[in-house]
Structures are given as structure tokens and as C-alpha cells.
Amino acid sequence: MSEILESLFGSKERASLLRFFLQNPDQEYAYAEVVRRNMLKNNAKREIDKLTKIKFISRHARKGKISYVLNQNFSFYPELKNLISKSNVYPQCKSLSKIEKIGNIKLAVISGIFINYQKGKADMIIVGDDIKRARLKNLMASLEAEIGKEIDFVLMNSEEFKYRLNMLDKFILEFLEGPHEELINKIQWLKHLIAKRK
Numbered sequence: 001m002s003e004i005l006e007s008l009f010g011s012k013e014r015a016s017l018l019r020f021f022l023q024n025p026d027q028e029y030a031y032a033e034v035v036r037r038n039m040l041k042n043n044a045k046r047e048i049d050k051l052t053k054i055k056f057i058s059r060h061a062r063k064g065k066i067s068y069v070l071n072q073n074f075s076f077y078p079e080l081k082n083l084i085s086k087s088n089v090y091p092q093c094k095s096l097s098k099i100e101k102i103g104n105i106k107l108a109v110i111s112g113i114f115i116n117y118q119k120g121k122a123d124m125i126i127v128g129d130d131i132k133r134a135r136l137k138n139l140m141a142s143l144e145a146e147i148g149k150e151i152d153f154v155l156m157n158s159e160e161f162k163y164r165l166n167m168l169d170k171f172i173l174e175f176l177e178g179p180h181e182e183l184i185n186k187i188q189w190l191k192h193l194i195a196k197r198k
Helices: 002-009 012-023 031-037 044-053 077-087 094-102 133-147 158-166 170-177 190-197
Strands: 057-062 065-070 104-110 124-129 153-156 181-185
Touching: 002 012, 012 031, 012 044, 012 065, 012 077, 012 133, 031 044, 031 065, 044 057, 094 104, 094 124, 094 133, 094 181, 104 158, 124 158, 153 158, 158 170, 170 190
Parallel strands: 124 153
Antiparallel strands: 057 065, 104 124, 104 181
């Protein structure tokens, strides 16, 4: 779907900017932050200028600092927001395939923004050992750039996960009993435990 958006909107950069501002409608961002969070390299200034010109985003100047914010009165705002939300779901996120490279991953489950589940308390739970922090940071930055929104994720090692399940941790049980998608599950007894509770 992201390729469709890129074709519809003329460029990867423009599709990324549209998604970013639509996912964060009330936030103002400095130019440098927009570029960083969307991992943009080329054409960012030109694309932001185009979106400002058609009044999709507004440009604010305060004390010599310039920031950009979504214009929620833009004519096609509701339609674009709906279109973007449909394009943001799993399995379109290419970066999700890199989860196994961040360490010895036992479990990776997604919910929330990835499956358009508004009531989700988190977007992702990762359980693993020997996690490489730099790779995790890069993965999250890539996912956030792809989706256009900050990802609310929980990371824990195998022992902590087992302990929290044994304590009937409400957050984890609600996450696993609610709508979610499994990317990786090497914990053999987990499905049996959740099925037994239903």
C-alpha cells in the first residue's frame, strides 16, 4: 500500500510527510525534526514548501523559529486521514521483518497502530535476550518513519516476561487476549495459556 501512496502522491517523501502530519494532527514540528523523524534525505524542503503552498500544512514563525503543523481545515483532511490510516497497517511495514536481527527474540506481537486497534494500550511487545540496543533504536526509528507516528512498545527479557505472566500481569494478558498479530512466537506454552483463559 505504501507504494500505491507514493505513486498517488508523486514521491516517497511526499507520502511520508502526508502520513506524518496526518498521524500527528495537533503537533507542531521544526523543519529539522520533520526531516529526522521521517528519515528524509532529498527533496524534503521542496515537498514541505509544496504542502504549505496548498495549505495542507501551516507554517508558523515564533521568535525567529519556524515550525509546521497540519491544517485540519484542509478540504480533504477527513478523506486523507482515512486513506492514510488504511495504509498504515501490518503487513505493509517492511521494517517489521528486521525484528529478528536485534537479538535472540522469543516473542514479537503487534497491536494498536499496526492493526488500527484504537483501544490498544501498546503497539508492540518484544520479548528477547541479548538485545542489541543500537539495532533496537534503529528499528524503532525506521518503523516510526514508515508509520509516521511514535511507537509505544514494551521490551522485556524472557525471565521478566515469564515472571509477569505467572503474576497474571493485567497489561500483558489484556494485550495477548485482545486483537493482535504474532510476528515471532518461540514460547511453546504461551498459546495454550491464552487459549485456556478464554
